[in-house]
Amino acid sequence: MNPAPLPAHYCCILIDMIYALLIGMVAVTIALALMRDLAAVAAGLGFLSLLAAGFFLAAAAPDVAITEAAVGAAAGTAFFVLAVGKTGRRVKKKSFKPLVAVVTSSAIFACLAFVSVELPEFGSASSPAASNVAAHYVAKAEEETGVPNVVTAVLASYRGFDTLGELVVILTAFVVVALMARKEEA
Amino acid sequence: MKEHVVLKVVADIMIPFIILFGLYVLAHGETTPGGGFQGGVICAAAVILHAIVHGRKETARLLPAGVLRGLAFSGVAVFLVVGLAGMFAGSNFLSYDWLGQQNGIMVVEAAICVSVFAVVSGIYMEME
Numbered sequence: 094m095n096p097a098p099l100p101a102h103y104c105c106i107l108i109d110m111i112y113a114l115l116i117g118m119v120a121v122t123i124a125l126a127l128m129r130d131l132a133a134v135a136a137g138l139g140f141l142s143l144l145a146a147g148f149f150l151a152a153a154a155p156d157v158a159i160t161e162a163a164v165g166a167a168a169g170t171a172f173f174v175l176a177v178g179k180t181g182r183r184v185k186k187k188s189f190k191p192l193v194a195v196v197t198s199s200a201i202f203a204c205l206a207f208v209s210v211e212l213p214e215f216g217s218a219s220s221p222a223a224s225n226v227a228a229h230y231v232a233k234a235e236e237e238t239g240v241p242n243v244v245t246a247v248l249a250s251y252r253g254f255d256t257l258g259e260l261v262v263i264l265t266a267f268v269v270v271a272l273m274a275r276k277e278e279a
Numbered sequence: 280m281k282e283h284v285v286l287k288v289v290a291d292i293m294i295p296f297i298i299l300f301g302l303y304v305l306a307h308g309e310t311t312p313g314g315g316f317q318g319g320v321i322c323a324a325a326v327i328l329h330a331i332v333h334g335r336k337e338t339a340r341l342l343p344a345g346v347l348r349g350l351a352f353s354g355v356a357v358f359l360v361v362g363l364a365g366m367f368a369g370s371n372f373l374s375y376d377w378l379g380q381q382n383g384i385m386v387v388e389a390a391i392c393v394s395v396f397a398v399v400s401g402i403y404m405e406m407e
Contacts, residue, residue, distance in 0.1 A: 155312035159304065163320035168399050171327045175406050239381040240309045248314060249384040249391075253373040256387075257362065260355050260394055267351050267398040267405075271344075274405045 107151050114148040126194070132174065132182045139170030152215075156244045226251075283332070290332040297325035305392045309381075315388035319395030326400035335404060347401040354394025361386055 118141060125137045142165025149158035213220035234246040248256050298321075305318030330338040361375070361383060368377035375383020 156314070156317065159313055159317040160320065163317060163324055164399070167324040168320060168327060168403070171331065171403055172406065175403065179406075237380065238384060239379075240384055242309055242311065242314075244312070245308050245314045245384065245388070248316075249387050250375065250380060253362070253387065256391065257355075257358050257373070260358060260391060263395065263398045264351055264355055267348075267401050270402045271348065271405045 107153075110151040111148060114144050114151060118144045118148070129184050130182055131177045131180075131184065135170060135173035135177050138173060139166045142166040142169060286332050290328055294325045294329055297328070298322050301325070301392075301396075305388060308388055309384070315391030316395050318388075319392040320399050322392070322396045323399035323403075326396075327403050330400075330403060339404060342400070342404075344401070344404060347397045347404060350393050350397035351401055352394075354390045354392075354397065357390035358387055358394075361390070 121137060121141045121144065125134050125141070128134050128137065142161055146158045146162040146166060149155070149161055217223065230243055230247055230251060234243045234251075235241050238246040238250045240246045240250070301318045301321030301324075303318075304313035304321055305315055308314030308318065326338060326342065329341075361378070362373040365374045365377060366372050370376045375387075378386065
């Protein structure tokens with residue numbers, strides 16, 4: 094199953110889209126930091142997730158994009174709205190320290206910007222992530238597992254142990270939420 | 280949300296299609312983007328939509344908390360049993376040699392889907 098080669102201008106459009114979505118995410122995040130109404134922040138976080146899903150799609154990771162859209166934009170927003178409904182939608186003035194927040198996030202941004210120069214180029218075949226077992230997966234996944242989608246083959250078969258661990262993690266989250274809800278009943 | 284007739288009617292029309300899409304994402308995960316996790320979360324989104332529009336009591340009547348808890352654990356249990364069966368068949372943990380790679384992946388993806396569906400909708404239902 095070889096997909097048809099992409100037209101030459103398609104790649105540039107995708108990269109423009111990635112930049113637009115990333116700039117949009119930064120703008121939404123700054124707007125969220127300035128908001129005082131937590132219900133609006135919950136809705137805005139859903140929109141941020143939707144932009145992130147678009148970014149993953151443009152970066153050729155549709156599996157992650159579906160997950161982000163369903164978990165971040167749909168389920169996560171519902172959880173936040175529910176939590177805000179239980180705890181009140183106004184921020185206490187005292188708890189907000191803008192100077193600390195600005196200094197901390199600027200410092201983290203400076204560190205990340207400094208390190209990002211060393212990152213391998215986007216989609217580079219010689220990056221550490223692509224140079225070990227990835228080539229084997231891409232070449233042999235369909236032959237060895239009978240599944241054409243390499244992501245599914247890796248998640249369910251090659252890295253099944255990690256997926257089992259993930260499943261146990263979310264099950265633990267469920268158990269904790271159920272136990273906390275039960276404590277309130279008693 | 281007693282008076283929102285339009286919301287209820289539109290949600291009732293959408294919910295079966297959301298579940299159908301979730302099952303498609305699960306079943307077609309071998310060839311197109313998606314798989315058990317994504318399919319499970321999409322199905323859970325349908326339950327959350329039902330709970331938002333009709334109220335959690337009505338949803339809990341159709342889908343009791345005990346059922347969701349059972350499903351959440353049974354998904355992980357199926358995954359574990361499939362993995363351990365590989366060991367008892369004389370191979371490695373989670374090698375699907377005894378079942379065939381493709382069948383093993385399908386069973387495991389279905390187990391992931393059930394578990395993720397129950398966990399995500401269950402967290403919403405339990406957060407009372």
